[in-house]
Amino acid sequence: MxxxxxxxxxxxxxxxxxxxxxxxxxxxxxxxxxxxxxxxxxxxxxxxxxxxxxxxxxxxxxxxxxxxxxxxxxxxxxxxxxxxxxxxxxxxxxxxxxxxxxxxxxxxxxxxxxxxxxxxxxxxxxxxxxxxxxxxxxxxxxxxxxxxxxxxxxxxxxxxxxFPEAATTFREQISRYRKKDEINAATLKRFGRLWVRNLARNVREAASRPGLSTLAGRFAGLPALVLAAGPSLDDLEPVLGALAERMVIVCVDTALRSALRLGIEPDFVVVVDPQYWNARHLDRCASPGSILIAEAAVWPSVLRFESRRTALCSSIYPLGRYVEDRMGPPKGELGAGGSVSTTAWDFARLLGCAPIYMAGLDLSFPGGRTHARASLFEQRSLASGSRLSPASDAAFQAMRGGRPFMAAANDGSEVTSDERLSLYSSWFERMAGAHPEAPTYNLSAKGLAIPGLPWAPVAPLLDLPAERPGIVARVGAATGAMDEEARRGAARVGDVVGGLAHELHRLASLADRAVALASGAIGARGPGLDRALAELAGIDEQVLGSEARDVVGFLIASASETVGGRAKTVDDSLEHTVRLYRSVAESARWHAESLS
Incomplete structure (x- = not known):
């Protein structure tokens, strides 16, 4: 060389x-x-x-x-x-x-x-x-x-x-990520304002709830059983009570009715979906011995659920993060793979549990069914069914709506899955590889085969030692630590929310000025255009430098969707600026009004 x-x-x-x-x-x-x-x-x-x-x-x-x-x-x-x-x-x-x-x-x-x-x-x-x-x-x-x-x-x-083989692998991974991105974008467009409304209504109460730090690693050395609400959960009903004596029970909201019907109060109930119908999974349910794990964007009634304590994970939404960042230590992040079962698994990992066993994690439609019998989804289908529109039609629509395909099950047979469920499968596969300290097994023989999550038969698990007294003692110690954290809670939340509202109004005024400047400069040339562009650059700098920029940007679609195609002239660019800043002004005011 x-x-x-x-x-x-x-x-x-x-x-x-x-x-x-x-x-x-x-x-x-x-x-x-x-x-x-x-x-x-x-x-x-x-x-x-x-x-x-x-x-x-x-x-x-x-x-x-x-x-x-x-x-x-x-x-x-x-x-x-x-x-x-x-x-x-x-x-x-x-x-x-x-x-x-x-x-x-x-x-x-x-x-x-x-x-x-x-x-x-x-x-x-x-x-x-x-x-x-x-x-x-x-x-x-x-x-x-x-x-x-x-x-x-x-x-x-x-x-x-x-590197042709690597190139093919790159493109496949990008395609999978973009599928998820498309789903997230559609979900944001449909539910974004709902999430912000929930956060705004919950912000003061959420600030007083403890985070997950007092729970991290507290259950090390103990196995965990995560209850998801797939159809195979019904097959485990005869042994769930025995398994609950031997494992920490982490239950997703959709599976709670199945557990309570058997007289099992989970140690933890995980609820993170902000939609109204997810809150309905808790209707007429109470689990006073459980600790509720939630996100600040849940439907407000969730935070009134009758449980032993409520702890919050860090919000994945900008408004929630803005408040949390200014209130003290982070509450603690949990993985979000698109399904509450992914969050429940990550919570079991955070507890320090190993191994982790997944019950009802089918990610498929065994027997043409979508959920366990006791879940609200299944009960609603049965209640609304008629001779001309039986409950089986609802399952068929659910299967057909996600672009179904045939895939291998854990027992070697073929099952019907779909693109949405395969995204969850990919998440579990990645997490299993990234966290060998939390070996995970799937108890669903007819569930979708997930690399890294091998199937495990139930019978040997019944020979594990009884751990329930020790689990109860650890839960009790955790609640004491959570109470201490909550007492340090929400003294400053009013100041934080008030400061955010003031900043949002300031951004809205800046955006209004940018719209006026850009509109007036279209068609202009010479010194007048130069002055407008210089002032617009100053507004850009202020908006991008604002600590509330992510809050405002959350409800704005991608720049290409908001402003249109690529600008070819100065006037095109100014028209894009008008459309963008109108969106900024609308989002800033809507957030401020939601907080009032």
């Missing part, structure tokens, strides 16, 4: 070492793959691999700028570059103000790229993330953890061609 190339390589590796010591060490220990440095016609660095050009052979900067501009123009919260290349697109995206993550599958490829051109400015930028996914695996884990609201994807063709 020439001195110049060695110096470039060292500069890049050291920049990476500051951000990610482990990745830098891996790159430094890996021989570089073959890559031929070249010069484009305009003199800029480029390279070839197996005859394929990494970038334009004429003007790599211009090419990278165009690709980045198109990605940024979508309004995505994260640009995802499959292949860093020589950083032209990444540098352009950063210059446009967008966060970007570059994904590579081979450290030897990075070692080769680092020898061609100085990338230290890109690697050192806090908005840039470099992720290594060997063989293409792990991209979905990164996306789930980063949780971007939307993504725009850039592909470096030469990199994809050099």
């Amino acid at each position: 020439t001195d110049d190339r060695e110096g470039t390589y060292r500069k890049n590796v050291e920049a990476l070492r500051v951000r990610s010591p482990r990745l830098a060490a891996l790159v430094d220990a890996t021989p570089p793959l073959p890559l031929e440095p070249m010069r484009a016609r305009n003199g800029s660095p480029t390279a070839t691999a197996a005859g394929a050009w990494l970038h334009s052979r004429y003007d790599p900067e211009a090419e990278g700028g165009r690709v980045a501009e198109e990605a940024v123009a979508t309004g995505a919260s994260l640009v995802l570059s499959l292949g860093l290349g020589l950083g032209y697109s990444a540098r352009a995206a950063l210059a446009a103000g967008s966060p970007i993550a570059a994904i590579e599958s081979d450290p030897g490829w990075l070692a080769a790229l680092f020898r061609v051109v100085d990338l230290s400015d890109v690697v050192s930028d806090a908005r840039f993330t470099l992720i290594l996914c060997p063989g293409g695996l792990g991209l979905l884990d990164y996306l789930e953890e980063a949780a971007p609201r939307s993504i725009a994807v850039i592909e470096n063709g030469a990199t994809m061609a050099a």
